[in-house]
Amino acid sequence: MSEGLEVKGVDLQRSGKAVLHGVDVTLARGRITALLGANGAGKSSLVLGIAGALPIAAGQILVDGRPISGLRPEAIRALGVAAVPEGHQVLGDLSVEDNLKVAGSHLPRAEVKPAIEVALDTFPELRARLSSRSGTMSGGQQQMLALAQAIISRPRYLLADELSFGLAPVVVGRLVPVLQKLAQQGVGVLLIEQFTHIALKIADIAYVMERGRICFHGEPGELVRNPDILHSAYLA
Amino acid sequence: MRWKTALCTLAAMSFAAIMSGGQAQAAENAKCGLSNGKAAAGDPIIIGGIVSVTGPDNFSSSGLAAAAYFKCLNANGGINGRPVKYLMQDDAWNPEQSSQLAAKLIRDQGAVALVGNMSFVDCGANQGIYEKEDIMVIAGVGVPRDCFFQKNYAPTNAGPRVSNTKAIMDLAATYPGKIKRIVCIAPNIPNVGEWSCTGAVSWIKKQGGDGKIITFDPGSLDATSLVLEAMAFKPDAVSVGTPKGMAVPIFAAAEEQGLADKLHWTGPASLYNLDFPRAIGKYWDGKVTVDMELKAADANTPDMNNWLAVMDQYGQKSDPRDTFSQAGYLAARVTAETLLKMDPAKIDRKSVTAALRSVKRFESDILCAPWYVGDGPRHNANHTGPVAQVKDGKLLPKGQCIDAQDPELDDVRAYEKTIGISN
Amino acid sequence: MIEIDSLTVLFGGVRGLNALTATLPEPVTGLVGPNGAGKTTLINVLSGFVRPASGSVRIDGENLDGIVLHKRAAFGIRRTFQNEQVVENLTAAGNVAAVLDNVPTGGRPRQQLIEAALGFVGVASKANVMGANLNAYERRLVEIARATVGRPRLVMMDEPGAGLSQEESEHLRSVIKSIHNYCGAQVLLVDHDVDLISATCVATLVLDFGSQIAYGPTAAVLADPKVRAAYLGIVEEGA
Amino acid sequence: MPDFTPFFVSGLATAATYVLSAVGIVVLYRASGVVNFSQGALGALAAFVSWSIVENGGPAPLAWCAGILVSTVLAFLYGRVLAPRLAFSDPVMRAVATLSVALILLGFMGYVWGELPRRLRLPTDTISFELIGVRITATRAVAFALAVLATVAVMVFLARSRLGLQMRALANNRDLSALLGVRVLRADGYAWIISGSLAGVSGILLADLQRLSGQTLTFAVIPAISAAVIGRFSSLPATVAGGVAIGVCEALLTPVPVVGPFRTAVPFIFAVAALLWMQRRFTFVYR
Amino acid sequence: MFTGERDVTDQTLAYSPLVDAKRVRLKRVAAVVVALAIVVVLPEILSNYWLRTFISVTALAIGSLSVSLLFAQLGMVSLAQYGLLGVGGWFALRISHGLGVPFELALLTGGVVAAAFGLVVGLPALRMRGLYLAIITLMMAGAIQVLISAFGFPDGGAGILGKSTGARIMMARPQLAATDEAYFRYAMVVLALCYGVVFLHMRGRPGRAWAMIRRSEVCALAGGVHIVAYKVWAFTLSGFLAGIAGGLLAGGVGQLDGSAFPASQSIMLFALTIVGGAYSWMGPIIAGLMLRAFPALLNDLGVDGNIATIVFGAGLLHALITAPQGIAGQLQEAAVALRKRFFGSSGAIR
Numbered sequence A: 001m002s003e004g005l006e007v008k009g010v011d012l013q014r015s016g017k018a019v020l021h022g023v024d025v026t027l028a029r030g031r032i033t034a035l036l037g038a039n040g041a042g043k044s045s046l047v048l049g050i051a052g053a054l055p056i057a058a059g060q061i062l063v064d065g066r067p068i069s070g071l072r073p074e075a076i077r078a079l080g081v082a083a084v085p086e087g088h089q090v091l092g093d094l095s096v097e098d099n100l101k102v103a104g105s106h107l108p109r110a111e112v113k114p115a116i117e118v119a120l121d122t123f124p125e126l127r128a129r130l131s132s133r134s135g136t137m138s139g140g141q142q143q144m145l146a147l148a149q150a151i152i153s154r155p156r157y158l159l160a161d162e163l164s165f166g167l168a169p170v171v172v173g174r175l176v177p178v179l180q181k182l183a184q185q186g187v188g189v190l191l192i193e194q195f196t197h198i199a200l201k202i203a204d205i206a207y208v209m210e211r212g213r214i215c216f217h218g219e220p221g222e223l224v225r226n227p228d229i230l231h232s233a234y235l236a
Numbered sequence B: 001m002r003w004k005t006a007l008c009t010l011a012a013m014s015f016a017a018i019m020s021g022g023q024a025q026a027a028e029n030a031k032c033g034l035s036n037g038k039a040a041a042g043d044p045i046i047i048g049g050i051v052s053v054t055g056p057d058n059f060s061s062s063g064l065a066a067a068a069y070f071k072c073l074n075a076n077g078g079i080n081g082r083p084v085k086y087l088m089q090d091d092a093w094n095p096e097q098s099s100q101l102a103a104k105l106i107r108d109q110g111a112v113a114l115v116g117n118m119s120f121v122d123c124g125a126n127q128g129i130y131e132k133e134d135i136m137v138i139a140g141v142g143v144p145r146d147c148f149f150q151k152n153y154a155p156t157n158a159g160p161r162v163s164n165t166k167a168i169m170d171l172a173a174t175y176p177g178k179i180k181r182i183v184c185i186a187p188n189i190p191n192v193g194e195w196s197c198t199g200a201v202s203w204i205k206k207q208g209g210d211g212k213i214i215t216f217d218p219g220s221l222d223a224t225s226l227v228l229e230a231m232a233f234k235p236d237a238v239s240v241g242t243p244k245g246m247a248v249p250i251f252a253a254a255e256e257q258g259l260a261d262k263l264h265w266t267g268p269a270s271l272y273n274l275d276f277p278r279a280i281g282k283y284w285d286g287k288v289t290v291d292m293e294l295k296a297a298d299a300n301t302p303d304m305n306n307w308l309a310v311m312d313q314y315g316q317k318s319d320p321r322d323t324f325s326q327a328g329y330l331a332a333r334v335t336a337e338t339l340l341k342m343d344p345a346k347i348d349r350k351s352v353t354a355a356l357r358s359v360k361r362f363e364s365d366i367l368c369a370p371w372y373v374g375d376g377p378r379h380n381a382n383h384t385g386p387v388a389q390v391k392d393g394k395l396l397p398k399g400q401c402i403d404a405q406d407p408e409l410d411d412v413r414a415y416e417k418t419i420g421i422s423n
Numbered sequence C: 001m002i003e004i005d006s007l008t009v010l011f012g013g014v015r016g017l018n019a020l021t022a023t024l025p026e027p028v029t030g031l032v033g034p035n036g037a038g039k040t041t042l043i044n045v046l047s048g049f050v051r052p053a054s055g056s057v058r059i060d061g062e063n064l065d066g067i068v069l070h071k072r073a074a075f076g077i078r079r080t081f082q083n084e085q086v087v088e089n090l091t092a093a094g095n096v097a098a099v100l101d102n103v104p105t106g107g108r109p110r111q112q113l114i115e116a117a118l119g120f121v122g123v124a125s126k127a128n129v130m131g132a133n134l135n136a137y138e139r140r141l142v143e144i145a146r147a148t149v150g151r152p153r154l155v156m157m158d159e160p161g162a163g164l165s166q167e168e169s170e171h172l173r174s175v176i177k178s179i180h181n182y183c184g185a186q187v188l189l190v191d192h193d194v195d196l197i198s199a200t201c202v203a204t205l206v207l208d209f210g211s212q213i214a215y216g217p218t219a220a221v222l223a224d225p226k227v228r229a230a231y232l233g234i235v236e237e238g239a
Numbered sequence D: 001m002p003d004f005t006p007f008f009v010s011g012l013a014t015a016a017t018y019v020l021s022a023v024g025i026v027v028l029y030r031a032s033g034v035v036n037f038s039q040g041a042l043g044a045l046a047a048f049v050s051w052s053i054v055e056n057g058g059p060a061p062l063a064w065c066a067g068i069l070v071s072t073v074l075a076f077l078y079g080r081v082l083a084p085r086l087a088f089s090d091p092v093m094r095a096v097a098t099l100s101v102a103l104i105l106l107g108f109m110g111y112v113w114g115e116l117p118r119r120l121r122l123p124t125d126t127i128s129f130e131l132i133g134v135r136i137t138a139t140r141a142v143a144f145a146l147a148v149l150a151t152v153a154v155m156v157f158l159a160r161s162r163l164g165l166q167m168r169a170l171a172n173n174r175d176l177s178a179l180l181g182v183r184v185l186r187a188d189g190y191a192w193i194i195s196g197s198l199a200g201v202s203g204i205l206l207a208d209l210q211r212l213s214g215q216t217l218t219f220a221v222i223p224a225i226s227a228a229v230i231g232r233f234s235s236l237p238a239t240v241a242g243g244v245a246i247g248v249c250e251a252l253l254t255p256v257p258v259v260g261p262f263r264t265a266v267p268f269i270f271a272v273a274a275l276l277w278m279q280r281r282f283t284f285v286y287r
Numbered sequence E: 001m002f003t004g005e006r007d008v009t010d011q012t013l014a015y016s017p018l019v020d021a022k023r024v025r026l027k028r029v030a031a032v033v034v035a036l037a038i039v040v041v042l043p044e045i046l047s048n049y050w051l052r053t054f055i056s057v058t059a060l061a062i063g064s065l066s067v068s069l070l071f072a073q074l075g076m077v078s079l080a081q082y083g084l085l086g087v088g089g090w091f092a093l094r095i096s097h098g099l100g101v102p103f104e105l106a107l108l109t110g111g112v113v114a115a116a117f118g119l120v121v122g123l124p125a126l127r128m129r130g131l132y133l134a135i136i137t138l139m140m141a142g143a144i145q146v147l148i149s150a151f152g153f154p155d156g157g158a159g160i161l162g163k164s165t166g167a168r169i170m171m172a173r174p175q176l177a178a179t180d181e182a183y184f185r186y187a188m189v190v191l192a193l194c195y196g197v198v199f200l201h202m203r204g205r206p207g208r209a210w211a212m213i214r215r216s217e218v219c220a221l222a223g224g225v226h227i228v229a230y231k232v233w234a235f236t237l238s239g240f241l242a243g244i245a246g247g248l249l250a251g252g253v254g255q256l257d258g259s260a261f262p263a264s265q266s267i268m269l270f271a272l273t274i275v276g277g278a279y280s281w282m283g284p285i286i287a288g289l290m291l292r293a294f295p296a297l298l299n300d301l302g303v304d305g306n307i308a309t310i311v312f313g314a315g316l317l318h319a320l321i322t323a324p325q326g327i328a329g330q331l332q333e334a335a336v337a338l339r340k341r342f343f344g345s346s347g348a349i350r
Helices: A043-051 A073-078 A096-103 A109-122 A139-152 A169-184 A196-202 A220-225 A227-235 B002-019 B061-075 B095-108 B122-133 B160-174 B193-206 B223-231 B244-256 B276-280 B302-314 B323-340 B349-357 B407-419 C039-047 C069-075 C092-100 C110-121 C136-148 C166-183 C194-200 C218-223 C225-232 D005-032 D039-055 D060-086 D091-112 D138-160 D162-172 D174-179 D184-209 D214-219 D221-230 D236-252 D260-278 E002-012 E021-045 E048-074 E081-099 E103-126 E130-151 E180-203 E205-215 E217-222 E227-253 E263-276 E282-300 E305-322 E326-343
Strands: A005-014 A017-027 A032-037 A056-063 A081-084 A157-161 A188-192 A205-210 A213-218 B045-051 B084-090 B113-115 B136-139 B153-155 B181-187 B210-216 B237-240 B264-267 B288-291 B387-391 B394-397 C002-011 C014-024 C028-032 C054-059 C077-079 C154-158 C186-190 C203-208 C211-217 D128-131 D134-137
Touching (some): A005 A043, A017 A032, A017 A043, A017 A056, A017 A188, A017 A213, A032 A043, A032 A169, A043 A056, A043 A073, A043 A188, A073 A081, A081 A139, A096 A109, A096 A139, A109 A139, A139 A157, A139 A169, A157 A169, A169 A188, A169 A196, A188 A196, A196 A220, B045 B061, B045 B095, B061 B302, B061 B323, B084 B095, B095 B113, B095 B122, B095 E227, B113 B323, B122 B136, B122 B153, B136 B349, B160 B181, B160 B193, B160 B237, B160 B264, B160 B387, B181 B193, B181 B223, B193 B407, B210 B223, B223 B244, B223 D236, B244 B264, B244 D134, B276 B387, B276 B394, C002 C039, C014 C039, C014 C054, C028 C194, C039 C054, C039 C077, C039 C154, C039 C186, C039 E217, C077 C136, C092 C110, C092 C136, C092 E205, C110 C166, C136 C154, C136 C166, C154 C166, C194 C218, C203 C218, C211 C218, D005 D039, D005 D134, D005 D138, D005 D162, D005 D184, D005 D221, D005 D236, D039 D060, D039 D091, D039 D184, D039 D214, D060 D091, D060 D184, D091 E130, D091 E305, D128 D138, D134 D138, D138 D184, D138 D236, D162 D174, D162 D184, D174 D184, D184 D214, D214 D221, D221 D236, D221 D260, D221 E130, D260 E103, D260 E130, E048 E081, E048 E205, E048 E227, E048 E263, E048 E282, E081 E263, E103 E130, E103 E227, E130 E263, E180 E205, E180 E227, E205 E217, E205 E227, E217 E227, E263 E282, E263 E326, E282 E305, E282 E326
Parallel strands (some): A032 A188, A032 A205, A081 A157, A157 A188, B045 B113, B113 B136, B136 B153, B181 B210, B264 B288, C028 C186, C028 C203
Antiparallel strands (some): A005 A017, A205 A213, B288 B387, C002 C014, C002 C054, D128 D134
């Protein structure tokens, strides 16, 4: 079937409570799709659901036409869906280099090194810290590492959850172009962002989520022109 | 696939292990009771037995021998026509279970006597019910002190204390003037450990020597430390007074230190097991003596051969032919012969207890001295026996019977005088 | 009245609160700011779960340093949690009773106090229902009942408004507004829901990166472009 | 004052077998989050299988390999078939489940082989040398060398190999590792294989150094777990140090008059002290 | 103004009826009747073997109750409870032999001393929970085992640590309950009393505090619960129950064996408490049955002890995998299903 990552009518429960109700989202390759909404609206649950870390209760998720529901997270990663979870999570006990190598787990052995080189070219800051424990780095560096890990896995789709969470604006400014570049290379990017202006500036398509449902989907420009939609979603 | 292969391998090995248990010996026809060759078909007489099969050590050969004997008896006219229904139960070294089984055998099944018992926990756990129900236990093997201090419990074996004493006495007799300091090693099981060694130590002290008792936690794995601890006393002889399984690592540790030639090694009857010489290996050939409680299996005397014949014809191949098996055989024999003298219609617990208490002289060529029950407050009739030596993978008897010179036996000897057994 | 004096909290080198100084006298005070601004950290300091690196807090003139952790509830510091903490294997009444066990009753019968607290939040009919069988909103209300029973001085609520329906949200507002009149406690409310804040809070404190960026009457504070920028992430033209 | 040197030397070999077992336990726990109480029972099974083959005239090296293979395969099967079904249970339940495996093995060994006086003999038993007044058989030296070798090999494996890296990643954060593409079940399987084979080696050595008994070898897991606790179930060097300390202290206390009888409590005291030291900082438990 | 508020919410929130008071009373009466019937009838119909087995079952049910108290109320795992049982039994025997006091006093002494040990075992629980707590308590159980076997179980010698030189002396049973039948009834009454103590705690202030702690420690602290005190008290009470169980066991057999309290038994006690169903009142009784009656049944059927161990291990594994709520949970589900079938879909009896 068609290219793209499609989420169709997905319901999802977390510890017995329904957090997603019939969510439909489509990621196109080469585009940046923004997902906005207040805290607790279910954005992170959606990311974890796509990545296979949370089982979905109903609906379907298709990657380039192939259903992935029920696959283990590592299998979904191998299909080209890389999730960068919220809160710059890295393997804190491991060195930066090891973190990068782990991200290449599903690549053929020979391809890991070149992939790491590509990621390091994107974030030269990490090169100097290859041997340091990633848990000791600043949040911004950890977020770069998390993004680098995603790049190494050569994703077709990248799910970036709250990239700017708790980071200084300078760092955010450093990360955003990377996403744009990835999109130019053909990666379908899902961007969840609390700094709505950043998201709206770079996104091609925008979704707004409220209490586990998609309440808006369309051009980002529409949201900029019509901030009430956003305000009602955030401030309701 | 790998799983299947593993299963097959395991199954094959299990089979091999079971089959390699014992070796058959040709023997003449077993004689039991009336020896009339007629199967007994009357109202069965219930006799129970409590042994420890599962647990830290398989402690059941006495019960197995009793079972074989009763089977033989039932094939040979039983008790004047009445068969014996022998119920052997496994207490798994657990006093609770032992007490449940005693209640079951005595109260539920109505056993008239218990025969061939062999357990570390039975004597202690069931003393109350034995006295209360006034049932006589003709045990095969008593180990803890409790087994030798009960009115209703009469073991045919000598017990570890007597056995340890004899083992040391034998060494002292073999090497006159050389055995001055001894160490006795025992597990710290209550009523077994220290008590089992005290006889030997008090005997050597009486001879002007010195002795040390080392008790150890059976759960401990470090046998070398134990051996080194014994060596720190600079002994001339060591008695390894443990169940057979625990003795193996101790001898292994001693072998490692090359101690067989530096001092003399011995052990009580608990080591008298045909597997034992093989388990400790060639190194110990001719360097260990083991007390026997009863005479050697290959003595080629009539009753001894009969025991072997009973085991071959009515027991399992895997049943051990060890000193405990002999004890169980004797216990069954003395019981059967006592019952045979009674009116078959009037066999109940009370009459059986009385009849067994009146056994004042029971003789067998397996025993060194006549055995008795009697109505004394405690029973330790067997305190005379031979000693064997480990040789060519076998246990060969050394010769004379030795009578244990343990002051604890003074009351027993005094009682024996009153019934005319000892002089 | 809450008096916060140069309060600093460190999490392994990262500043959760950065020399925060504020005086909060109003009966219902809102506490807003973007994620990671230090709102929950402030509540945790007041509860005693987080030890400040420096600085102090006084409530009704009493320095909190002198009150050991398990005595703070009895002193009157109460809270609800971001992730609800209703005990599943106690009834709603049992949940309230569990707190009432440890706080002053003022001599009134316990049963009456429990009923009053559940009645106040509006779940009197659920008194004998197990916590596990309450729905999400009822649980939230039971948590508020727990926080308002037995003479509280300060009731802190961490995002009570997240994920509520329209009716539930309206009911919650009325409950929050009436807490001060009901039991005399001051309310400190953390929420992302700006409507809830503006509907209930007399004054609002805005935090960003652990520091105060604005304090004042709610309407005025929320209209502040600085606040809008920090909180909504919307950079207004010319700002 | 007693002479402690011989006790020290003798304790080292026992310590070595603790270390072998403990390293297996730690590797498994790090990768899969399971504390394996059946480590000792698996070793006992390996020893029994080896013994049976030798008794029936099989060549000794084949016997050892078969024994180790059996324990490895069983561990792997448990890890692949049964352990995943408990993946969402509490870690305590997962540990208790391995205890039931130990029970099954214990019953099986009791049924097939029984408790008889046995010892597994290795050719190294006949070679011995003297070290500070204590004779040491080559088996002890081999045990010690194997312990060192296994520890080093496992450490190198974890540090250098791809699979080892994945295991370290799992130990660090299981969920995130899965998101990063680590094949969790595969890494788990290998961890079970490593731990099963180490169990086999240590079981065979213990059956030679001590005795071949299902019960004794099964419960030899306790000092190994104590050593693993000292290593916080994560640090291999600390685990080795713990195992050595436990083995040596137990031996050293032997000749001390009053405390001697209590020396088997050494593993427990070490483990309790280590746990208390590790947890000395007060933390709140959120849920 | 608040009455108005309440009216609004009572309409918006679904109405749920209070628990039917009459039904509860009826249930309670029924339970008491059934319990009395069991106490009166069961000892009469059991054979002597099963009588003694059930004495052990009763004692072990109390032991399991002590585990489930910690696990279900506080979410704490203690793998030391069987060791505490040994401590209770040791002291009960010691006091009974050494001072010749009445059985009840010996039993209580055993309980109190085990409670003190339980307190010590529980101290690490102030800092840790989960696996580490489980292992540290297991290690303590191991240490207790070493202590017990190094001191040796009391056997009736003179003085407090006396070793007997002659026959072993049995622990005197209560005068009222010298026979096995009477002692079984006595044990069941003790079990009922222990249940009573636990229920009183659960219903009262400690139960609420424990529930808060189990929910989470921050929740408990926010509610002003003195966490340290209530945790320590739970471990102490649980130790007391284990001690009582040990004393009861000692009275049943008349003596105990030092080797009968290994750490592995503590794990079994915990495992079977979970398998029985720690969250249900039936759980400990089921655990007691599984621990003692099930092996006794296999033994009675002549099953080889080793096979019994295999069956036991396989059963435990199976239960851990398939019954997270334990057998009690499964029974309750089955009961609900049955009710639905016979009394319609409401599943309630009116």
